[in-house]
Amino acid sequence: MIRTRFAPSPTGPLHLGHAYSAILAHDFAKARGGEFLVRIEDLDQSRSRSEWEMKIFDDLNWLGLTWVTPIMHQSQRASSYEIAINKLSENGLLYPCKCSRKDVRDAVTAPQTEFKIIEGPDGLIYPGTCKYQKYSNENVAENALRLDMNKASSRCITINNQNIKMNGSRENKNIIKTSQFIENIGDIVLSRKSMEVAYHLAVVVDDEAQGVSHVVRGLDLKPATNIHVLLQNLLGYSSPYYLHHKLIKDGTGKRLAKRDDAKSISKFREQGAKPADIRAMVGL
Numbered sequence: 001m002i003r004t005r006f007a008p009s010p011t012g013p014l015h016l017g018h019a020y021s022a023i024l025a026h027d028f029a030k031a032r033g034g035e036f037l038v039r040i041e042d043l044d045q046s047r048s049r050s051e052w053e054m055k056i057f058d059d060l061n062w063l064g065l066t067w068v069t070p071i072m073h074q075s076q077r078a079s080s081y082e083i084a085i086n087k088l089s090e091n092g093l094l095y096p097c098k099c100s101r102k103d104v105r106d107a108v109t110a111p112q113t114e115f116k117i118i119e120g121p122d123g124l125i126y127p128g129t130c131k132y133q134k135y136s137n138e139n140v141a142e143n144a145l146r147l148d149m150n151k152a153s154s155r156c157i158t159i160n161n162q163n164i165k166m167n168g169s170r171e172n173k174n175i176i177k178t179s180q181f182i183e184n185i186g187d188i189v190l191s192r193k194s195m196e197v198a199y200h201l202a203v204v205v206d207d208e209a210q211g212v213s214h215v216v217r218g219l220d221l222k223p224a225t226n227i228h229v230l231l232q233n234l235l236g237y238s239s240p241y242y243l244h245h246k247l248i249k250d251g252t253g254k255r256l257a258k259r260d261d262a263k264s265i266s267k268f269r270e271q272g273a274k275p276a277d278i279r280a281m282v283g284l
Contacts, residue, residue, distance in 0.1 A: 002034030003213045006060075006067075007203070009041045010053035013264035017218070017248040019063060020282040024245055025216035026065045027284075037210055038067045042075045043202060059265045063275050072210060074202055081197040084205050084235055085145065085190065093151050093234065094190065096143035097130040104129075118183065121223035122200070125186035145191040147231075153178035156233040161225060162241045164214075176226060185227060200227050208237040216243045248282055 004025040008018060026036045038060065042048035060067070088094050099107075107127045108115040115127040126146065161174040190201045207215065207228075222244045232239045268278060 001211070001213065002029050002032045003037060003211055004029040004034065004216050005037040005039050005207070005210065005212050006216075007039040007041045007206075008056050009044065009047075010049055010056060011044065011047040012052060013266055014056055014059045015248075015264055016278070016282055019059075019265055019278050020248050020284070021216065021218060021245065022060060022065060023063065023279065023282070023284060024243075025214075026067075028214065028216055028243070034213070036065065036067045037072075037212070039072045039206060039210070040074065041199075041202070042073055043197065043199065045075060048075070055266065059269075062269065063265075063278060072206060074206065077202070077206065077209075078197070080205055080209060081191075081202055084201060085197070087235060088147070088190070089145070091155075091234070093148055093155070094145045095131055095148055095187075096133075097126075097146045097187075097189070098143045099126070099129050116183075118186075120185045120188075121227060122185070122188045125183070126188075128187065131187065142193060144189045144193055146187040147190050149182045149185060149187050152230060152234060153181050156230060159226070159229045159233055160239070161229050162239060164241045164243055176229075178230060181226065181230065188227060200224065201231060204228050204231045204235070204237065207240060208232070208235075212240050214241045214243060216245065218247050219244045220247060 006018075006022040006025050008014065008022075014022075028034075029036045038057070040053055040056075042053070085094070101123065104124050104126055107113065107129055108117050108124055113127075116125070118125040130143075130146075131148070156178050159176050159178055161176055163174055188200060189198050191197055222242075225242050225244075229239050231237075265278065268281075
């Protein structure tokens with residue numbers, strides 16, 4: 001069974017980029033007799049709003065998309081994430097870290113530092129400040145938990161990142177040596193303070209739970225795919241196929257984003273646009 005998903009965050013309205021990704025995932029599955037899922041990524045409860053969630057469903061329905069119910073909400077999945085964290089921890093792959101983003105930046109940019117300033121898919125590569133610190137058990141929950149990439153890459157020497165094209169044809173198998181992850185990705189955060197799970201772990205656990213066979217998403221997330229495939233290997237999950245589509249950009253060539261107040265689907269609807277018009281705008 002081919003199963004795709006669209007996983008928006010209810011922190012604002014859908015724009016053309018969202019519509020493009022959702023339509024591609026929907027049409028890819030439906031054309032092959034598969035299923036299309038909608039998952040709500042509401043880990044950030046401080047910004048998530050139920051009214052935005054309802055508007056997301058309304059816009060997707062207006063676009064003519066249909067999906068399998070019930071809807072999965074990440075905010076209700078804490079126990080599943082905890083199981084994954086515990087498994088990685090029991091295998092000695094995690095360590096506590098008290099560093100903030102500012103601490104990391106200060107460490108790698110300090111005068112006479114020996115650390116390289118490298119931007120990975122998750123921001124600046126962590127210099128390992130807390131890696132060899134000793135923490136008592138009662139203090140672990142007060143800190144973030146990072147993946148020890150040295151140990152992780154030794155457990156999975158290579159991974160198979162399965163990419164296919166939007167027409168369904170397979171690209172060449174992409175066998176990747178994980179040793180390069182130490183320098184290019186580093187020790188990423190998988191759990192924040194108070195056990196708030198990070199996106200990378202949540203999306204991997206949820207795709208496995210929902211049996212997602214094909215992940216359709218933008219090229220901006222392609223660098224994160226290696227992280228997800230590595231985590232799938234470490235957790236004993238199967239890896240879906242990945243299809244990375246072009247990004248929809250504004251008139252200046254900038255990728256559409258909520259934070260930049262990209263024009264919403266609802267605005268186009270108010271101005272009389274039809275679903276076919278939205279498809280035409282994004283080149284479908």
